[in-house]
Amino acid sequence: MEDLQVDLLANGLTVSTALDKGRCLLTTKDLSPGEVIISQEPYVSVPNNSAVHSRCERCFRSHNLKKCSACHVVWYCGSSCQKSDWKLHRVECNALSRLEKERQKSLTPSIRLMLKLYMRRNLQSEKWIGNALLTEDKIDVGILASKKSTLGMIKDLQIMPTTTRDNYNLVEALVSQIAENFSKLACNAHTICDAELRPLGTGLYPVISIINHSCLPNSVLVFEERLAVVRAVQHIPKGTEVLISYIETAGSTITRQKALKEQYLFTCTCPRCMRMGLYDDIQESAILEGYRCKDDRCDGFLLRDSEDRGFICQQCGLVRNKEEIKRLASELKPLSDKATMSSSSHYLEAISIYKMIEKLQTKLFHPFSINLMRAREDILKILMEMKDWRAALAYCKLTIPVYQRVYPGFHPLLGLQFYSCGKLEWLLGETEDAVKSLTKAADILQITHGTNTSFMKELLLKLEEARAEVAYKRSSKGE
Secondary structure (H helix, E strand, O other): OHHHHHHHHOOOEEEEEEEEEEEEEEEOOEEEOOOOEEEEEOOEEEEEEOOOOOOOOOOOOOOOOOEEOOOOOEEOOOOOHHHHHHHHHHHHHHHHHOOOHHHHOOHHHHHHHHHHHHHHHHOOOOOOHHHHHHHHOEEEEHHHHOOOHHHHHHHHHEEEEOHHHHHHOHHHHHHHHHHHHHHHHHHHHHEEOOOOOOOEEEOOOOHHHHOOEOOOOOOEEEEOOOOEEEEEEEOEEOOOOOOEEEEEEEEHHHHHHHHHHHHHHOOOOOOOOOHOOOOHEEEEEEEEHHHEEOOOOOOEEEEOOOOOOOEEOOOOOOOEEEEHHHHHHHHHHHHHHHHOOOOOOHHHHHHHHOOOOOHHHHHHHHHOOHHHHHHHHHHHHHHHHHHOOOHHHHHHHHHHHHHHHOOOOOOHHHHHHHHHHHHHHHHEEEHHHHHHHHHHHHHHHHHHHHHOOOOHHHHHHHHHHHHHHHHHHHHHHHO
């Protein structure tokens, strides 16, 4: 702990303890928007590999991959990554190589992460150093991977040393240690994403895990390959706690509290959550997750009437019948189920289903509804796959006003949506609009992502080229 404090102080940070939160990370200097607060490589990590898509165990890249010739489970993009990962993988490889192919399918990233955590901790404490133990210890990963329940897998994990009788006495203690690690893993693991926030894998970052949650965070966590980077998204005065968001913050207070309770086992007391039950919080919940006024020209929000007969628009006073809402909801349910089951490769079928969902949701929900926004996001993804750029741009523009309402000004998802809009506008020859969208994207993403990554360099280059194109067109017209 003392070594940690020394390292953190050198970077303008310190660990403190709060009565209601436990450990927390505080600044010892003023921080500016976009400034890196802390960065850390993972203690252990695993990629999200599947039967159809694999990534390098070390760098998470997905090209030029080759399987480990011994275990046939882990992939590497080259000898450099394989050598860097070998000290830890040689222990795991010994266990995985005995795993039946059928059971490999049940070997989830969470199970592998837990095993790697256990192995690295023991390697560091020199419990597993030496050829005898490395070759003779047996971790029955097959038993672990054959169970449907993850907790059941933990209980069935067997570590069977065969070297001495004394080693056998360690079994119960080791199983207990792994089970304890798994329960902590669920609350402390981070999803590693690419620059566009697409999940790549999972990692454990011990110092990053000290940072507490807020639904109104002053910082953001992004990843540069496996490196976790926390940046300030606003001015943070000296002595302030560093806060990030653990969950998707687009939603009502009740929805956010439910997610935090289920995933992280605590109740948030941030300023945004402390407004729960107040009029402005009720209004926001009714807009994000409630129904629209029956008058299409009115953008008021609805609240249930005192006699539970329907919902009253708080702007124009019209009452929406509860039975009408039930009817629309009942029509939506089978379509939503069908959309979930539809194949992503059958674009025409999928787009037809989602547009029917959108039509019903437009009748049912408020224009700023999260549900309506998600449906339009799904349509946008399909249109992008179909390369219907004009329709994709129209849907991208429909989502941006909702993004601006549900996310803070310097949220990476808002910046990425402006980026998507700008790229589509430029592709379709709407260069002046593209410059506006790309500028908004750059203003946000320079704060959240910095300026030195290949992703940001590409964005800034696109913006520079779009500006040059606008300038050329204007000069050729003599403006």
